[in-house]
Amino acid sequence: xxxxxxxxxxxxxxxxxxxxxxxxxxxxxxxxxxxxxxxxxxxxxxxxxxxxxxxxxxxxxxxxxxxxxxxxxxxxxxxxxxxxxxxxxxxxxxxxxxxxxxxxxx
Amino acid sequence: xxxxxxxxxxxxxxxxxxxxxxxxxxxxxxxxxxxxxxxxxxxxxxxxxxxxxxxxxxxxxxxxxxxxxxxxxxxxxxxxxxxxxxxxxxxxxxxxxxxxxxxxxxxxxxxxxxxxxxxxxxxxxxxxxxxxxxxxxxxxxxxxxxxxxxxxxxxxxxxxxxxxxxxxxxx
Numbered sequence: 001x002x003x004x005x006x007x008x009x010x011x012x013x014x015x016x017x018x019x020x021x022x023x024x025x026x027x028x029x030x031x032x033x034x035x036x037x038x039x040x041x042x043x044x045x046x047x048x049x050x051x052x053x054x055x056x057x058x059x060x061x062x063x064x065x066x067x068x069x070x071x072x073x074x075x076x077x078x079x080x081x082x083x084x085x086x087x088x089x090x091x092x093x094x095x096x097x098x099x100x101x102x103x104x105x106x
Numbered sequence: 107x108x109x110x111x112x113x114x115x116x117x118x119x120x121x122x123x124x125x126x127x128x129x130x131x132x133x134x135x136x137x138x139x140x141x142x143x144x145x146x147x148x149x150x151x152x153x154x155x156x157x158x159x160x161x162x163x164x165x166x167x168x169x170x171x172x173x174x175x176x177x178x179x180x181x182x183x184x185x186x187x188x189x190x191x192x193x194x195x196x197x198x199x200x201x202x203x204x205x206x207x208x209x210x211x212x213x214x215x216x217x218x219x220x221x222x223x224x225x226x227x228x229x230x231x232x233x234x235x236x237x238x239x240x241x242x243x244x245x246x247x248x249x250x251x252x253x254x255x256x257x258x259x260x261x262x263x264x265x266x267x268x269x270x271x272x273x274x275x276x277x
Contacts, residue, residue, distance in 0.1 A: 001108065001110040001114070001223065001224050001225070002111055002219075002221060002222070002223060003219045003222045003223075003224045004215060004216055004219040004221065004222070005114040005115055005118060006114055006118065006151060007215035007216075007218075007219060008118075009114075009118035009121060009122060009151070010215075011208055011209075011212035011214075011215050012122050012212055013121060013122060013125050014208060014211060015204050015206075015207045015208015015211065015212075016122065016125045016126055016128075016129055016208060017129075017204075018200075018203060018204040018208070019129055019201065019203070019204025019205070019208070020128065020129030020200075020204075022195070022199060022203055022204060023195055023197060023200035023201075023204070024193060024194060025193055025194060025195055026134065026193050028134065028176060028179050028180055028185075029128075029129075029134065029193060032128055032137060032141050032176060033128070033129055035141065035145075035168070035172060035176075036125050036128060036129070036141075039144075039145060039148050039168070042164075043148060043151060046151075046152050046155050046157045046160055047155060049155070049156075049157060049227075049230075050155050050156060050227045051222070051224050053227070057238075058230065058238055059242075059243075060157075061157045061230060061238070062235065062238045062242075062243050064152075064157070065159070065160060065163060065235075065239070066243075066246065066250060068160075068163055068164065069167075069250050069254065070250075070253070071167075071168075071172065072167055072171060072172060073253060073254055073257035074257075075175055076175065076257055076258070077257050077260055077261050079175055079176070079178075079261075080260070080261040080262075080264040080265045081264060082183070083179060083182055083183070084265055086182070086183045087267070092183050093192070095195065
């Protein structure tokens with residue numbers, strides 16, 4: 001088994017995730033791209049579990065599980081924020097979020 | 107080129123291809139479904155790499171829960187069924203940064219590992235994983251459960267407009 005195949009796959013997936021986060025305007029699609037990035041990190045962890053096992057023991061899998069749990073928590077809170085923003089403004093475009101206070105917004 | 111190599115290449119190609127469709131599709135719902143394909147291929151990669159428990163947790167949590175949540179959010183925000191024209195920002199900065207990160211990391215990994223051949227691992231059992239988690243990593247595990255609880259409470263507080271909302275006007 002060539003170690004480079006899963007590593008290169010993970011790197012390309014991470015790049016796709018970065019591209020999606022920067023490219024997409026829809027907040028839900030941004031969250032999907034973040035999931036892609038987290039999965040790429042998981043793939044690196046699991047592969048490291050196999051390839052550098054002398055230094056790592058079998059911790060890569062445990063860390064991957066922790067990252068999956070964190071991703072679940074992240075997507076739960078993130079979608080709550082997105083839905084609340086949609087309820088307030090009827091929009092899910094991230095570049096329309098006002099970062100300063102707007103007194104006459106509504 | 108062994109069977110494991112061929113499997114890794116095929117699953118990796120599926121994962122990267124459908125990942126590319128996730129970030130380029132103009133249909134919101136299709137992006138979510140391509141995400142299912144990509145995450146499923148990743149679970150297959152984990153299986154080939156001998157991380158059985160991680161693979162099944164990936165299927166359960168990601169494909170079963172996270173994607174369903176995302177699709178619920180797509181529906182609750184009244185996304186259009188057909189293609190949407192306003193999903194994207196200009197491509198150039200994202201292409202430069204994303205392509206740079208992806209290809210740069212890939213070049214780093216390829217340079218680091220070249221054509222190193224690693225013996226296929228024995229499939230990790232849940233028993234070994236459980237011994238790791240509840241032996242060495244039991245404190246982070248407990249902290250993680252508290253984090254999940256606080257994320258749950260936070261999501262509930264966020265999505266209830268009658269808690270902590272400013273009284274005048276309202277949303």
